[in-house]
Amino acid sequence: MIHPGHTCNPVEPVVVSVEHMETREGQAFVSMLVQVLNSVCTARTHTDWDADRDLPHAPGECPDVVLITGRGTSGHCMLRVLPGPQDSRFGAPTEISVLDLSHPEAPLHAADALAQLPALAAVRGFGQLSAPPSLSRVSLEAYPDPEAVFHEFYGLSSHRVWLDSSNSATDPVAGRNRYSIMADDSGTRGMRAQHANGVTTVESKLVVTRISGPFFSWLERNWYSNPAPDPDLPSGLEFALGWLGYLGYELKRECGGNAVESPLPDASLIRCSRAVVFDHEARCVFLLAEAGAEGRRWCSDAALRIGRLPSAARRLSSGLPVVQFSGADSGQSYLRKIAACQDEIVQGNSYEVCLTTQIFDDLHESLDPWDFYRRLRRASPAPFASFVQLGTVAIASSSPERFLSITADGQVRAEPIKGTRRRDASPESDRQLKHELRTSTKDRAENIMIVDLMRNDLSRHAQPGTVSVTRLCDVETYTTAHQLVSTIEAKIARDRSRAAVVAAAYPPGSMTGAPKISSMDILDRLESRPRGPYSGVVGYFSPTGAADLAVTIRSAVFSTHSTDGQRLSVGIGGAITADSDPDDELAEIHTKATAILRVFGAPFPISAHAGRVRARATVPP
Known part of the structure; x- marks a missing residue:
């Protein structure tokens, strides 16, 4: 010792x-x-x-x-x-x-x-985290099937991440998801970090470090190297290796929220020393590795392996095990919680409360999260999809929502979603639903309230006069839903910490409501359970100071415990305002679960015919 x-x-x-x-x-x-x-x-x-x-x-x-x-x-x-x-x-x-x-x-x-x-x-x-070495980049003309690449390189890894631009060909915002990133914690400088119970545990091969204190304080010390590396990267790519993984909703305890214990880590990340990056626009692959003999050997070997992989996606194997979801709330109890949210709004405690619930199954037959994700990304592609497996926790996500992106030079962008309509098989009906969403006073009000919240969050660390709304209440269309999306941009002040910017906006305002602190208090009382990774974020923190983080929604979370076996949970929810119709809100959570339910061929377990709850408060004139 x-x-x-x-x-x-x-x-x-x-x-x-x-x-x-x-x-x-x-x-x-x-x-x-x-x-x-x-x-x-x-x-x-x-x-x-x-x-x-x-x-x-x-x-x-x-x-x-x-x-x-x-x-x-x-x-x-x-x-x-x-x-x-x-x-x-x-x-x-x-x-x-x-x-x-x-x-x-x-x-x-x-x-x-x-x-x-x-x-x-x-x-x-x-002491101070040593600055990472410079990067090596090897470009390959090959454009193999991404699933085949991920399986080939990371199929046996217990800690692996794929930030997957799975709808790059159909993304409604051009160029937004040009790149997909794959990595694990292998290599001499690969690490794992996990935050739980106020302690960040960092594993680096045979070395395990336990550091007491807030997660965001640890992140501030370990994210942004000074001087930052100056990588030779393609246009639009900010990723230069670094930390990848998830932050859970319960980190709100460090951002003004109450402390709620979760059985899962509040944050889990890997530090990668090499990665495979897909450029979907140029239709090529390139390899990133830390400069040096180890990086050169890995790039040489990886190039040979990629050259042998197929370009077409492989057929899926036999179906998934049977899943029988249960609801954390019945239809009646969820409607009562909607009424309680509206009571809080009438009393002036909130303007908008983002109420959530869960559907779950304690699986009797083991289910491989990777098999599920392969099906999900084909059935419901999304600009911020991801597959994250970090030890006993796995996340399979088809998220359409960006939380924050931060460039190396300090430009910040948020793209909150508020407002949803289901898709319809009839083109005419589908167009009508899209028009209804675009012109809905109630949905636009929900979205604008979150825009105002995000403007305030970003302004705390932005250069004066740089916060702007560059897109307001635009409609984006995905496989199962139309979404109302806005964009807020800002420039980080030079003397402000990148981690402080993330913490100031955390948890995502689209998952809390406004005002944020009061709304989180209301949600703690009504939901009475931890959300875990759901409502948090998935993404990367690069040593250049860049980051790109997606909100963990439309996601299945798999957790394995030695005594309880494997649990599958899916978080769903919606924004409650004074004008919300309870039946419509119940239908909305069904819409948001549709993509995952279709993959399993499972019914929605929360009855949409529970009957109206008239305990709803009346807004005074």
């Missing part, structure tokens, strides 16, 4: 536990680890164990490193490298741990163990 004192940028105790230090590999690992700690710690205190007090060192002084025996090991063999006599009173909790060297994934030789040290040096607990 290695304890580099009480202040190590930042002032958090850092403890490293190494099992089997009596082995040759363990001794070599720890000796090199001492050198790493001495090189990355700029200031710390020296602990006088006998006096039970700390003696401060001057900033910049090369720090001593205290070595403490590993748990359950013969650590006496390390005495020769200790700075002085040691005590046995060492009970500090482990915040950084290195796996037992007898672990199946542990290195067999000291050289392999030492190869993990660059990753350890990059861990935030030991």
Whole structure:
């Protein structure tokens, strides 16, 4: 165990536990680890164990490193490298741990163990995150089937992400989803990060770091490198590797909302050191990797593998297991909650409340989320679709909604959705539904309220005079629904943090209502359950300062627990205003579940014929 004192940028105790230090590999690992700690710690205190007090060192002084025996090991063999006599009173909790060297994934030789040290040096607990190396980009003329590529490269990975522009050919906004991105956490600098119970746990191969504190504080330190890399990327692509994954709705506790416990992580991300990127406009593929020998080897191997893949999509295998959804609310209970929202609006506690519910099934037969997503992306393509599998949690999404995009030079764009109509098989009826949505006073009012909320959120960190609405209440058409969409843009002020911009707008206003804080309080009381990844976001944070995040809607969430098996849940909801018709709102959540229900061939479990609830309050004149 290695304890580099009480202040190590930042002032958090850092403890490293190494099992089997009596082995040759363990001794070599720890000796090199001492050198790493001495090189990355700029200031710390020296602990006088006998006096039970700390003696401060001057900033910049090369720090001593205290070595403490590993748990359950013969650590006496390390005495020769200790700075002085040691005590046995060492009970500090482990915040950084290195796996037992007898672990199946542990290195067999000291050289392999030492190869993990660059990753350890990059861990935030030991100081500033080191700037990533420059990028290598290899362009390929091939344009294979994306599903085949994802399966070939990431089919066996337990932590993988595909940000999938699955409707690139039919997107109503030209160029918006030109690129699709695939990655996992492989490679020397690959990492995993998960936030739960106020602690961010970062895994880098054999190194595990636990950092207490808010997630957005961790994100601020680990997202944007300074100086940022200057990658040679195609026009319109802001992704230059970085962190990919999801943020859950319950992170609202850091953004003014109440703390609600969730059984799933509040955030889960991977840091990728290489990725496959599809350019759907140029119909080609290119490979991104961190510069260096490892990156060159990966690009060379990846190019050969892609060249062997088919260009046409493969036929789907046999059908999915039978799913029998249940509703978290009955039709009657959902209608009562709509009435309660309207009561809150009449009392002046909100203008608009984005009420949600869930349909779910505790699966008796295992269901592969990847098999489901392949069907979903074909049945319901979307500009911000995604497949995210991070350990025991998987998200299969056909989201049409962008939360925020941020460019490297600080341009921010939000594209909230509010207002929905179902599609109809009759072209004439479908056109009528689209016209009805476009001209609906009620739907336009819902949308404009969220636009105003987003304008306010962005203005908190924007340069004065740069916040503008560039598109208001436009209709976008997708496979199962027409949507009312607006666009808000701004320029981030130079002295403002990128993570602060995301936190100021979080959770997405289209999933809370307005005013945001009061509406979230109302929703906590009425919904009485965590939303989990639903209503949060999926996307990436790149070291250039760029990000692109989609709202997690029209999504199926799969979670696996060792005791309870696999649960499938689908969140659905809609905005409630004083003018909302309860039956229409109930029909709307059915529309929003349609794409996923069709893939399973399952009925909607919440009765649309529950009968009107007349407890609805009357808006005073």
